Amino acid sequence: MLVLCGPGNNGGDGYVAARYLAQAGWPVSVAAYGEPKAGSVSALAAARFKGPRQPFTPEEAQRADLVVDAVFGAGLSRDLDKGVSAVLGAASRRVAIDMPSGIDGGTGQPRGRVSKALMTVTFVRPKPGHLLYPGREDVGELVVADIGMPSAALASVPPRAWRNHPGLWHLPVLSAESHKYTRGVVSICAGQSMPGAARLCAGGARSAGAGLVRIAAEQGADLFRSGPPGLVVDDAPLPDLLEDARRKVWVCGPGLTEREVEGALPLLLAAQKTVLADAGALSAYAGAPEKLRGVAVITPHMGEFTKLFGPVGQDLPTAVRKAAKDLNAVVVLKGPTTLIAAPDGRLAVNTHASPALGTAGSGDTLSGVIAALLAAGMAAWDAAGAGVWLHGEAGLQAGAWPLAEDLDRYLGPAREKATKMQGGALI
Ligand SMILES: NC(=O)C1=CN([C@@H]2O[C@H](COP(=O)(O)OP(=O)(O)OC[C@H]3O[C@@H](n4cnc5c(N)ncnc54)[C@H](O)[C@@H]3O)[C@@H](O)[C@H]2O)[C@@H](O)CC1
Ligand SMILES: Nc1ncnc2c1ncn2[C@@H]1O[C@H](COP(=O)(O)OP(=O)(O)O)[C@@H](O)[C@H]1O
Numbered sequence: 001m002l003v004l005c006g007p008g009n010n011g012g013d014g015y016v017a018a019r020y021l022a023q024a025g026w027p028v029s030v031a032a033y034g035e036p037k038a039g040s041v042s043a044l045a046a047a048r049f050k051g052p053r054q055p056f057t058p059e060e061a062q063r064a065d066l067v068v069d070a071v072f073g074a075g076l077s078r079d080l081d082k083g084v085s086a087v088l089g090a091a092s093r094r095v096a097i098d099m100p101s102g103i104d105g106g107t108g109q110p111r112g113r114v115s116k117a118l119m120t121v122t123f124v125r126p127k128p129g130h131l132l133y134p135g136r137e138d139v140g141e142l143v144v145a146d147i148g149m150p151s152a153a154l155a156s157v158p159p160r161a162w163r164n165h166p167g168l169w170h171l172p173v174l175s176a177e178s179h180k181y182t183r184g185v186v187s188i189c190a191g192q193s194m195p196g197a198a199r200l201c202a203g204g205a206r207s208a209g210a211g212l213v214r215i216a217a218e219q220g221a222d223l224f225r226s227g228p229p230g231l232v233v234d235d236a237p238l239p240d241l242l243e244d245a246r247r248k249v250w251v252c253g254p255g256l257t258e259r260e261v262e263g264a265l266p267l268l269l270a271a272q273k274t275v276l277a278d279a280g281a282l283s284a285y286a287g288a289p290e291k292l293r294g295v296a297v298i299t300p301h302m303g304e305f306t307k308l309f310g311p312v313g314q315d316l317p318t319a320v321r322k323a324a325k326d327l328n329a330v331v332v333l334k335g336p337t338t339l340i341a342a343p344d345g346r347l348a349v350n351t352h353a354s355p356a357l358g359t360a361g362s363g364d365t366l367s368g369v370i371a372a373l374l375a376a377g378m379a380a381w382d383a384a385g386a387g388v389w390l391h392g393e394a395g396l397q398a399g400a401w402p403l404a405e406d407l408d409r410y411l412g413p414a415r416e417k418a419t420k421m422q423g424g425a426l427i
Contacts, residue, residue: 001026002054002064004087005046006071006101007034012042013097014070015049022051029064031056033071033084058090067091069117073098074105074127080112089115096120099129100138108135109314116140123147124154128161128317131349132337161317164340164350164389166421169382171373173424181246183211184375186368188251189238189264190217195224197255197279200361200404202231204368205251207411208390210375213368216241216264238264242271249274249375252295253281254364261285269294274374278367282308289327296380299332299367321345330380332370334363338388342381350385353392361404366391369411390414 001021005014014030021028029052036042054060061067069088072080080102088094088101094117099105102114105127120139122130123146129135130142162168174183186205190198198215205213206228214232215224221235234241241247250273252265261284268275275295282300285291286307292298298308305323306312312319316339324331324341333339336355340348370387378386393414394407419425 001028001066001068002060002091003028003030003068004056004061004071005030005032007036007042008072008075009042010070010073010075010098010101011036012040012045013073014068015042015045017068017070017097018051019045019049022049029054029060031060031087033087056087058086061087061090062092064091065093067094069094069096069101071101073101076102076104076111078111080114082113085113085115089113091115093118096139098122099127099135103129103135103138104314105129107315107317108132110134110138114138119143121145124149125159126163128347128349131163131351132316133335136337136351160345161347161349164338164348164352164385166386166389166418168348169378169386170422171386171415171419171424172376172378173419178211180211183209184249184372184377185212185214185247186210186249186251186371186375187214187216187241187247188254188368188371189256189260189268190215190220190224191255191257191260191280192220192223193257194255195220197361197364199224199227199231200364201251201254201278201368201371203228203405203408204365204391204411205372205375206230206368207408208369208372208387209412209415210368210372213372214241214247238267242267242273247273249276249371251276251278251367251371253278254367256280256284258284265292265295274380276367276371276374278363279304289323292327292329295327295329296374297330297332297370297384298327299334299363299370299384301334301363305331305333317341317347317349321347330384332384332388334366334388338392340381340384340388346381348381348385348388350388350392352389352396354395354398356398356400356402357391357395357407359402359404362391362395362407365404365407386418390418393417 003018005011096117108129282304320341338350373383394410397410
């Protein structure tokens with residue numbers, strides 16, 4: 001076993017790991033890339049390792065059955081030099097301490113040539129770089145180890161980013177007096193040319209627990225009347241529908257053309273509705289995100305995000321937080337890892353999902369799920385995080401090749417699972 005130790009605290013962790021491995025009887029050597037600063041805790045840890053030292057070379061890394069990468073962790077401050085990449089790349093099996101050397105812990109972006117670890121052991125909490133691609137791929141199996149960090153120390157550095165999971169938000173539960181209006185009403189603006197998107201959105205909202213879902217279809221109402229029997233279809237003009245105070249939450253965008261968005265969104269905002277803007281409502285305002293001001297949540301995928309706000313660069317967490325702050329809305333940047341940012345800087349990073357979700361219409365389902373949770377009274381950032389998790393769980397339960405409409409029947413079980421994880425009674 002060979003432990004590759006860098007000059008900082010990550011190297012210090014490496015020396016400690018080497019000492020414990022030696023004590024446990026493993027044949028272990030250390031190869032150092034630079035010595036720790038005299039007097040530092042890492043220098044102390046290095047001095048306490050009494051085992052053999054090897055040169056920091058690709059040949060030594062290749063000879064070892066297992067290499068521990070403790071060269072750089074969270075303190076990587078410039079690109080990896082080629083010599084370090086060559087040594088790390090020569091190892092056939094590698095376990096990384098904290099971060100595989102060369103991955104930026106804040107963004108998941110590589111700084112130099114990085115090769116994939118079998119496993120990464122980090123401490124206390126995962127960092128965004130463990131969860132965001134491409135870093136997520138290089139991390140291998142992620143283990144978050146408790147190293148006994150006192151809670152007082154943790155409290156002094158409150159996190160601004162969390163992994164998205166049911167401990168982060170609270171789903172409302174049914175009570176004996178619940179009825180459809182307490183569960184929440186979701187209204188969806190429907191388009192004439194792509195009515196399927198509004199139907200998928202409605203299916204997501206109904207299956208995620210909305211008490212009543214209505215489609216505002218105006219002259220396209222007949223397109224929807226053959227749909228599911230529990231779906232209410234309105235043909236009245238939008239301004240009339242907006243007068244109903246019980247209809248607070250609206251989805252605008254799935255299946256809408258630019259003209260349809262321009263006809264509907266300003267009315268929703270003027271009526272001070274809680275609006276989730278998706279799909280067409282995002283493309284309609286390419287380069288002009290200020291036109292969306294007043295919406296509660298937007299749910300762009302990367303293409304829509306870029307059209308709205310311009311190129312994102314390497315640092316997704318910063319870009320999505322800035323968009324949320326500028327727009328004063330919750331921004332859900334969808335993808336294999338989905339980021340959920342609030343205007344005040346809170347960020348949830350969701351990896352609870354399946355590539356099976358990458359099918360046309362699955363985003364429409366998601367907008368309905370989030371709208372259902374908004375209608376149930378959840379705050380926007382919580383509703384968005386919970387919606388993304390439930391949608392991800394439905395994707396995980398739905399097998400490898402679901403259609404978007406197949407997700408609906410897994411949303412109820414997903415909600416039950418999250419509620420159980422929260423320790424809540426189902427009824
Ligand atoms: N933050 C925490 O709560 C804990 C951190 N620990 C460890 O401490 C690590 C962070 O320690 P450090 O801040 O010392 O950072 P690192 O040990 O990751 O690296 C910092 C050192 O490497 C140098 N360096 C950075 N990039 C370089 C490059 N590309 N080429 C050459 N030299 C480079 C820096 O000048 C500095 O000397 C974590 O990753 C983790 O392993 C653990 O000891 C446990 C607790
Ligand atoms: N590889 C993947 N892993 C996990 N989730 C994915 C993956 N690809 C897509 N998704 C999810 O599927 C949904 C697709 O939404 P979107 O791109 O808006 O599609 P559409 O417009 O066709 O509905 C998003 O929630 C996204 O996060």
